[in-house]
Amino acid sequence: MDAGAAAPVIEVRGLVTRLGGAAIHDGVSFAVPGGKVVALIGGSGSGKSVLLKVIIGLLRPAAGSVRLFGEEVWALPEDDLNRLRRRVGMLFQDGALFSSLTVAQNVMAPLEEHTRLAKPGRREVARLKIALADLPASAADKLPNELSGGMRKRAALARALALDPELLFLDEPTSGLDPIAARAFDRLVRSLCDNLGISVFLVTHDLDTLLGICDEVVVLGRGKLLGQGTLADIRRIDDPWIRDYFAARSTLEA
Secondary structure (H helix, E strand, O other), X not given: OOOOOOOEEEEEEEEEEEEOOEEEEEEEEEEEEOOOEEEEEEOOOOOHHHHHHHHOOXXXXXXXEEEEOOEEHHHOOHHHHHHHHOXXXXXXXXXXXXXXXXXXXXXXXXXXXXXXXXXXXXXXXXXXXXXXXXXXXHHHXXXXXXXXXXXXXXXXXXXXXXXXXXXXXXXXXXXXXXXXXXXXXXXXXXXXXXXXXXXXXXXXXXXXXXXXXXXXXXXXXXXXXXXEEOHHHHHXXXXXXXXXXXXXXXXXXX
């Protein structure tokens, strides 16, 4: 590692994951530097969302090593794993908000579970996180089904930020959003990284996200790591899926 390089917040080495007897990952290795926005891309079935679950300790791999902040995830006792998880925030693909709770109550849920804050304190933190996610104060008392798609994504982000995470995992954060809402969400993610120093690891298929906010890209395919680097580095890789991925964008712009 270069002397000036950021220490990795995620280190994956020789990862093997199997589901139903089928190999999803077969010897995948990469590292994610701190203080960056790093995207994970790959074709359907390449195991992107599965990889997130392995990294945060929700799905045990068949073999290999996964480290978060230098700690071996799958060697930790449950209490220590829960402590480690509190250092990360997770935004699932569909937001996964509690439909019967208001936005404020959704944001307060992890605070109630993991902190000793009294209810007034939880309300104040929720208010701050809702504002940080660039939602109007009036959204706090709304149910998820009363929000637009973009606002639901931001509400889920506010909840992911509730415990002041050092690392955010985002699973297809712009999926289902119109282009204007998607780019606004991208800018919000970039500002969280730049202004608060939060590291971001996001799964996406959105090339505009890669072009607009990502420092590095990790590419999965056929159970392997196809490449990691800047977008320019990835474009130079001679792989059929990578060529098709960028060619599809060129066709749309033609």
